[in-house]
Amino acid sequence: MLDRLLRSNFVANYGSVFVLILLCAYYSYMTYGEQQPISEAAGIEVANTISESISPGESVLIVIRNTVGDRLFATALEKQLQKNEVEVLDTISGSPADLRKTMEEIGAAGTSLGAIATHHAGAQFGPIRKDNLAKHQEIYPSLSGVEVFIPNSYYWPTFLTRENLLNVVNQNADVAIIAIGMTMVIITAGIDLSVGSILAVSAVVTAIALQSLGGADASVTTMAFCAFLGVFACLLCGLFNGVMVTFFRVPAFIVTLAAMMIARGVALILAVRYQSYLSGGTTEGTPEAIKITTQSFSALGNGEIFSIPIPILLMLGLYGLAHYIMGHTAFGRYLYAVGGNAEAARLSGVPVTAVLIAVYAICATMAGIGGVVDASRFEGGRPNAGELYELQVIAAVVVGGTSLAGGEGRIFGTLTGAMIIAVIQNGLNMAGVKSYEQKVVFGLLILGAVVIDQFKKRR
Missing domain, CATH: 3.40.50.2300 (Response regulator)
Structure with a gap:
């Protein structure tokens, strides 16, 4: 009975939505109480x-x-x-x-x-x-x-207040953005463990470029160019991962594990060298955040349009674009074909090598965009930004219904999975659970999602 239910189309298409609704209902019940409005x-x-x-x-x-x-x-x-x-x-x-x-x-x-x-x-x-x-x-x-x-005053769940719901989504918008690229990678039966470190590279490069080219008086054009440099640096990292996986036949797990350490080291080195440069080279720099003095740059991470935080609007726009690509283009069909059976896809005329390189490049680019948002939100390029983001991103993708075996997954499911992760994190924060204890929860969440995926595939 359980086996049949887990393999049903309803669970495959809407199971994550049902879980999200249950979580929201649970936290709403747990946080129901008197509200003192300040609006x-x-x-x-x-x-x-x-x-x-x-x-x-x-x-x-x-x-x-x-x-x-x-x-x-x-x-x-x-x-x-x-x-x-x-x-x-x-x-x-x-x-x-x-x-x-x-x-x-x-x-x-x-x-x-x-x-x-x-x-x-x-x-x-x-x-x-x-x-x-x-x-x-x-x-x-x-x-x-x-x-x-x-x-x-009035009685209402603290969890369901507009401010809290917007905060839940806004604080996890960068994770959700990166999950777009990770979904494509995992659908092709790959994995990318370097996204958190690549995010830090983007943040640091963007901050250094802004301070060097514009400073406090940087124009909109300069800010856009500096953000492009940060994202482009990440694109190069993604191309490196894709080339190593395809041309050199190195397993994606090993390639991206190495890239994770390399990218983190590069972010720290850039931060240290830049801090040393600011002191005239007389003292050794420290791996601290590079402060961005361009006040208007913070609008991307902290601003609002129609009372909705800009990171949320950016996230929704990227998900809309990804949904179109996955469901209405040849590239989207190629992803599923490569993930289902790469050799069969190759024999059918699918450019498997180009597709694999592209998905790793897209994944890194999404991490780069997340890095720009992070630099804007914290008004500085943090070399330690994105630590263990890969855990949350993979959890969001897998919980959203994408199979680690490849060939299955939907962008809408990933968005739902990202919201599940956000809701769980918010609930744990409300309960006073420490950040290091939350890692246990996310690890168990990934394990549980994979076990369910195995049940669904059992014949």
């Missing part, structure tokens, strides 16, 4: 409540922390208050001591303060807690009518 919508809600509650002529003091989310909350709050013709006296985004000083100044000046607008975390600041606020009201009569307003 633009919450800011508008508080502004409308205040407008209906205070008397004409009374002003509002906004209290937030110095974070991006808090500033968006405060901006929406202030705009809505102004729209409702309510005066905003000031916005405090410093420490509780700054808040206390401001309130004392307002009270001493006799300014009519009707409300303090904040959120749940801000309401915990000492000066506006109920007992401390009452003391201020006794000392300063102008504060006697002050009330603290915060957004209404």
Whole structure:
């Protein structure tokens, strides 16, 4: 019964989707609880409540922390208050001591303060807690009518909040991008263990090129060219892997294992030499991240379009392109033919050597794009970036239904597998599981996926 179910078309096509849904349902149940919103919508809600509650002529003091989310909350709050013709006296985004000083100044000046607008975390600041606020009201009569307003709380799974879901996908976008190339490699019955190290090469080369050619004032053209250099360096690494696998008949596992160590060493050497160059060659450099001073370059890894992080949009665009290639081009059909039976494919006229070289080049190119995203996100080229990414990437591909034996796999399945890995990682982080303990989970995940694949192939 189990054997028949595992070999069914439903499991083959939608099994990973079902697993993803189960994981989301489980983490939603485990994280269900009271939510304290800090969003633009919450800011508008508080502004409308205040407008209906205070008397004409009374002003509002906004209290937030110095974070991006808090500033968006405060901006929406202030705009809505102004729209409702309510005066905003000031916005405090410093420490509780700054808040206390401001309130004392307002009270001493006799300014009519009707409300303090904040959120749940801000309401915990000492000066506006109920007992401390009452003391201020006794000392300063102008504060006697002050009330603290915060957004209404609600019950909802923390996992299913928009911010968390976007963060889950965004933080794993580079892994998902690399998984596109790894899917093609594994479909041809190959493997690439060098993707994490190649990502680091891309990040370091991009950072060095940016600092050398443009620096803080680099133009968009310069940034694009430097990113191209990083990706092109990775393309060369992929071509090397493909040539070694095809012309020299070295097993892909050995070739890419060697490439993994070589690429990591190259990334470290470049970082050390560049750091030494910056010091005039008088001191030995250190394998530290090469800081990128071009502020606009960080938009690729940290920016948003229509409130969606750019790495997610890039990932979806690349998956759409890969889906078209795999399902609607001769090259896509060649991949499955080579993975199913390379000799039969050769006899049928498929350029097996060219296909194999191409898939390793594509895989490395995807790693290169991931490296550019990583350099942008961290605003620096990290020579240690991508460590053990190959584990997560292979796990995403295999969990997504691609067979390690070759000849089977879908891009949509890989995307689903990448999301499964992202969800598991997010859940483990929420549970406080250490990063080194998570490696055990991912290792078991790969093993379990391979065992299921063997059941599916059993006749």
